[in-house]
Amino acid sequence: MAAYFDAASAAPLHPVARQALLAALDEGWADPARLYREGRRARLLLDAARETVAEMVGCRADELVFTPSGTRSVHEGVAGALAGRRRVGRHMVVSAVEHSSVLHATTAENGGEVTEVGTDRAGRVGAEEFGAALRADTALACLQSANHEVGTVQPVAEVAELCRAAGVPLLVDAAQSLGWGPAPDGWSLLAASAHKWGGPAGVGLLAVRKGTRYSVRGPADERESGRAPGFENLPAIVAAAASLRAVRAEAAAEGARLSVLVERIRRRVPELVPDVEVVGDAVRRLPHIVTFSCLYVDGESLLHELDRAGFSVSSGSSCTSSTLTPSHVLKAMGVLSEGNVRVSLPPGTEAADVDRFLDVLPGIVRSVRERLGAPTPASAPTGNGGDEPALVVDSLGKRCPIPVIELAKVIGDVPVGAIVSVLSDDEAARLDIPAWCAMREQEYVAEHPAPRGSAYWVRRLG
Amino acid sequence: MAAYFDAASAAPLHPVARQALLAALDEGWADPARLYREGRRARLLLDAARETVAEMVGCRADELVFTPSGTRSVHEGVAGALAGRRRVGRHMVVSAVEHSSVLHATTAENGGEVTEVGTDRAGRVGAEEFGAALRADTALACLQSANHEVGTVQPVAEVAELCRAAGVPLLVDAAQSLGWGPAPDGWSLLAASAHKWGGPAGVGLLAVRKGTRYSVRGPADERESGRAPGFENLPAIVAAAASLRAVRAEAAAEGARLSVLVERIRRRVPELVPDVEVVGDAVRRLPHIVTFSCLYVDGESLLHELDRAGFSVSSGSSCTSSTLTPSHVLKAMGVLSEGNVRVSLPPGTEAADVDRFLDVLPGIVRSVRERLGAPTPASAPTGNGGDEPALVVDSLGKRCPIPVIELAKVIGDVPVGAIVSVLSDDEAARLDIPAWCAMREQEYVAEHPAPRGSAYWVRRLG
Numbered sequence: 001m002a003a004y005f006d007a008a009s010a011a012p013l014h015p016v017a018r019q020a021l022l023a024a025l026d027e028g029w030a031d032p033a034r035l036y037r038e039g040r041r042a043r044l045l046l047d048a049a050r051e052t053v054a055e056m057v058g059c060r061a062d063e064l065v066f067t068p069s070g071t072r073s074v075h076e077g078v079a080g081a082l083a084g085r086r087r088v089g090r091h092m093v094v095s096a097v098e099h100s101s102v103l104h105a106t107t108a109e110n111g112g113e114v115t116e117v118g119t120d121r122a123g124r125v126g127a128e129e130f131g132a133a134l135r136a137d138t139a140l141a142c143l144q145s146a147n148h149e150v151g152t153v154q155p156v157a158e159v160a161e162l163c164r165a166a167g168v169p170l171l172v173d174a175a176q177s178l179g180w181g182p183a184p185d186g187w188s189l190l191a192a193s194a195h196k197w198g199g200p201a202g203v204g205l206l207a208v209r210k211g212t213r214y215s216v217r218g219p220a221d222e223r224e225s226g227r228a229p230g231f232e233n234l235p236a237i238v239a240a241a242a243s244l245r246a247v248r249a250e251a252a253a254e255g256a257r258l259s260v261l262v263e264r265i266r267r268r269v270p271e272l273v274p275d276v277e278v279v280g281d282a283v284r285r286l287p288h289i290v291t292f293s294c295l296y297v298d299g300e301s302l303l304h305e306l307d308r309a310g311f312s313v314s315s316g317s318s319c320t321s322s323t324l325t326p327s328h329v330l331k332a333m334g335v336l337s338e339g340n341v342r343v344s345l346p347p348g349t350e351a352a353d354v355d356r357f358l359d360v361l362p363g364i365v366r367s368v369r370e371r372l373g374a375p376t377p378a379s380a381p382t383g384n385g386g387d388e389p390a391l392v393v394d395s396l397g398k399r400c401p402i403p404v405i406e407l408a409k410v411i412g413d414v415p416v417g418a419i420v421s422v423l424s425d426d427e428a429a430r431l432d433i434p435a436w437c438a439m440r441e442q443e444y445v446a447e448h449p450a451p452r453g454s455a456y457w458v459r460r461l462g
Numbered sequence: 463m464a465a466y467f468d469a470a471s472a473a474p475l476h477p478v479a480r481q482a483l484l485a486a487l488d489e490g491w492a493d494p495a496r497l498y499r500e501g502r503r504a505r506l507l508l509d510a511a512r513e514t515v516a517e518m519v520g521c522r523a524d525e526l527v528f529t530p531s532g533t534r535s536v537h538e539g540v541a542g543a544l545a546g547r548r549r550v551g552r553h554m555v556v557s558a559v560e561h562s563s564v565l566h567a568t569t570a571e572n573g574g575e576v577t578e579v580g581t582d583r584a585g586r587v588g589a590e591e592f593g594a595a596l597r598a599d600t601a602l603a604c605l606q607s608a609n610h611e612v613g614t615v616q617p618v619a620e621v622a623e624l625c626r627a628a629g630v631p632l633l634v635d636a637a638q639s640l641g642w643g644p645a646p647d648g649w650s651l652l653a654a655s656a657h658k659w660g661g662p663a664g665v666g667l668l669a670v671r672k673g674t675r676y677s678v679r680g681p682a683d684e685r686e687s688g689r690a691p692g693f694e695n696l697p698a699i700v701a702a703a704a705s706l707r708a709v710r711a712e713a714a715a716e717g718a719r720l721s722v723l724v725e726r727i728r729r730r731v732p733e734l735v736p737d738v739e740v741v742g743d744a745v746r747r748l749p750h751i752v753t754f755s756c757l758y759v760d761g762e763s764l765l766h767e768l769d770r771a772g773f774s775v776s777s778g779s780s781c782t783s784s785t786l787t788p789s790h791v792l793k794a795m796g797v798l799s800e801g802n803v804r805v806s807l808p809p810g811t812e813a814a815d816v817d818r819f820l821d822v823l824p825g826i827v828r829s830v831r832e833r834l835g836a837p838t839p840a841s842a843p844t845g846n847g848g849d850e851p852a853l854v855v856d857s858l859g860k861r862c863p864i865p866v867i868e869l870a871k872v873i874g875d876v877p878v879g880a881i882v883s884v885l886s887d888d889e890a891a892r893l894d895i896p897a898w899c900a901m902r903e904q905e906y907v908a909e910h911p912a913p914r915g916s917a918y919w920v921r922r923l924g
Binding site for chain 2: 021030036071108231313
């Protein structure tokens with residue numbers, strides 16, 4: 001039986017959302033701007049949905065508009081906030097692990113300068129470091145409530161307090177967390193997306209606190225207080241509101257239950273599978289997300305084999321992205337990106353499905369490693385190292401995880417203290433060779449430019 | 463029993479759309495960008511919907527993207543086409559009767575100069591005049607396939623040919639007509655909206671012909687060829703495609719049937735109601751839209767009374783708009799805007815409902831007129847006119863249709879050839895006083911600036 005473990009991409013439609021959608025298709029298809037009966041009925045539904053969602057967000061109904069998606073909420077929120085603070089400046093502060101919609105929105109701002117604040121190895125932003133990045137000409141700060149790839153919860157309340165003190169508005173991307181509870185107080189703008197909490201596609205939220213300077217860009221339109229042009233996606237908005245209320249009613253119990261299942265995965269995977277790194281904060285995390293990376297495995301094969309075994313998961317490995325670069329989140333965290341798997345459990349996930357996943361995973365990882373010719377432990381030769389490579393591995397033209405596999409195969413061939421140089425033009429190597437060194441307790445020496453790609457120097461320590 | 467006559471705002475959901483939506487909620491909720499089974503299934507649905515709609519539009523599937531609404535299609539189409547022609551210039555040519563989304567999109571372009579091409583009294587653009595407005599620095603031309611307020615069909619093929627000759631891309635807003643058939647060939651960009659053809663809310667179309675220069679503005683995003691950011695509104699897209707196919711299969715027969723009903727309204731309303739002007743082209747029109755204006759009536763009361771009688775219609779009268787200005791379409795046509803009613807019949811409208819509408823309309827118009835104290839015909843006094851007003855009517859602070867009613871009441875008090883001056887600060891008077899003169903065969907002399915508002919001079923002819 002198949003199990004869908006990718007709720008962080010899109011949660012299956014909640015039964016309450018389905019019911020509400022059906023009812024609203026009959027009652028809410030007309031234009032809510034019209035004054036005749038069908039229009040008034042649609043307006044009542046729209047107003048009621050806004051009241052419900054505003055209550056769940058923790059804002060006033062007139063601070064909240066519905067957009068077509070979380071991505072559009074972020075794009076428009078960033079643009080509107082920047083336009084509203086035009087006179088202050090165009091500098092922005094964002095965490096390096098924001099969703100791509102935030103990073104794309106901020107880099108799309110012509111002439112805007114963006115400071116990216118890094119994270120620790122668990123993907124958590126330091127509030128102090130974030131605060132220190134705020135400047136007199138900072139127009140906007142953006143921080144997610146929790147990370148979409150590794151589940152780490154961010155210090156929103158602390159950062160909000162620093163932003164408030166600096167007079168900088170804070171946009172919080174609450175897409176991953178809003179189904180579990182409201183974001184901490186202190187945000188100026190908040191964005192979210194209904195299909196993450198079991199609502200239908202086509203509905204995003206954008207809340208703008210009263211008093212936040214905000215200026216709509218783009219063509220004028222009368223819908224949604226002028227902040228989200230176009231005919232309202234009404235039946236879907238009604239369904240989104242109903243399902244948000246429903247998942248919130250279940251959030252405490254279901255969150256506790258899923259958190260136990262996630263904890264089981266966090267604990268068991270490193271026991272069952274050799275050479276695995278579980279990434280993300282073990283404690284300050286969302287209840288339903290866990291991510292790990294498997295050495296000597298390519299993410300694409302792993303996803304394919306897991307899909308064949310009936311498990312739908314996603315990956316931040318480079319080989320699974322259209323750009324062939326590893327996830328910017330894993331990169332910012334400085335963790336292994338190869339063989340990366342994100343498991344995000346939808347509400348209602350059975351413990352038996354998680355156990356079945358833990359049953360099949362070790363065999364799948366093993367078979368992928370065998371196919372790729374991954375190394376097995378070898379005894380160490382003795383001898384003295386030097387300051388020049390004792391051995392050069394040419395991995396040019398080969399993709400993740402091959403360069404790391406080739407390094408691992410030969411490291412035992414050089415004496416302890418000697419250097420192996422890996423030539424690679426694969427973007428993932430820059431992240432994965434140091435990560436392998438950390439996992440294997442070898443010394444990562446340096447990256448040197450090479451005629452093609454780079455030479456990554458690794459000193460054998462044991 | 464209630465009858466909904468406002469299909470041009472939003473058509474009720476087609477039964478096929480409802481069925482398709484239900485099926486797609488189960489099969490198409492996952493992220494179509496993912497490679498696991500649920501994602502592949504969603505991708506198949508999205509691809510199939512795109513193929514279907516592309517066939518109905520008359521384009522290739524890879525020329526077509528789905529957006530969240532017709533308004534967004536227009537906004538993004540205009541922005542993308544202009545950005546693609548940055549080097550040519552920023553001049554645009556549009557008809558004066560385009561949908562507000564087009565006019566707002568073009569006027570929102572900083573530094574862009576817009577030439578508005580007028581229409582005849584039937585709301586039809588002259589192709590020659592449109593062609594003459596094209597310049598060497600014209601980046602984009604926009605022409606609707608048919609007008610949304612009066613149903614007049616525009617000469618798209620002729621204008622497209624002139625645009626082609628001038629090397630100017632043409633954006634066709636096909637929102638009102640796509641359910642009835644494809645737009646004439648020759649467009650470079652085409653926009654439409656699913657809820658106009660019985661699809662759900664939340665789905666717009668934007669087609670961009672291969673070879674059209676187009677440059678996406680705003681933040682990068684991988685969805686929909688980079689042209690429409692955000693998670694696809696998938697179940698709704700599937701429903702939109704299914705209903706477009708279904709309404710097209712019925713379009714010829716249903717169009718002919720509704721056209722007869724519209725013809726009945728066009729013919730009977732002036733017979734049943736005194737002082738009515740039916741507006742829009744009598745022949746070159748959409749099958750389901752008819753619009754008329756009633757002298758000495760305010761649109762809001764008329765809509766309210768029709769709603770009480772069970773008829774949902776819309777109006778371009780100033781008193782029904784949030785800005786208290788008459789519809790820019792009626793203004794461009796130079797026709798009466800007071801007491802304006804647009805009837806747009808959804809597919810399946812019964813002849814009996816139209817007959818019932820014709821039954822109740824005369825009594826409703828009469829009662830509104832009585833309440834407003836509208837004039838009844840009077841015999842004409844004799845005498846000579848002059849070049850200065852023989853009588854001044856102070857209608858300052860009074861709204862449409864009061865200034866026209868006050869004019870009509872006193873015109874019989876001055877001799878034939880004499881001038882009545884109406885002082886009014888209501889925007890609608892500028893349109894309605896000349897329109898009244900045309901209907902009553904009086905001479906509209908001129909508008910003169912006054913300390914407040916304007917003085918409208920009317921010479922009694924008979």
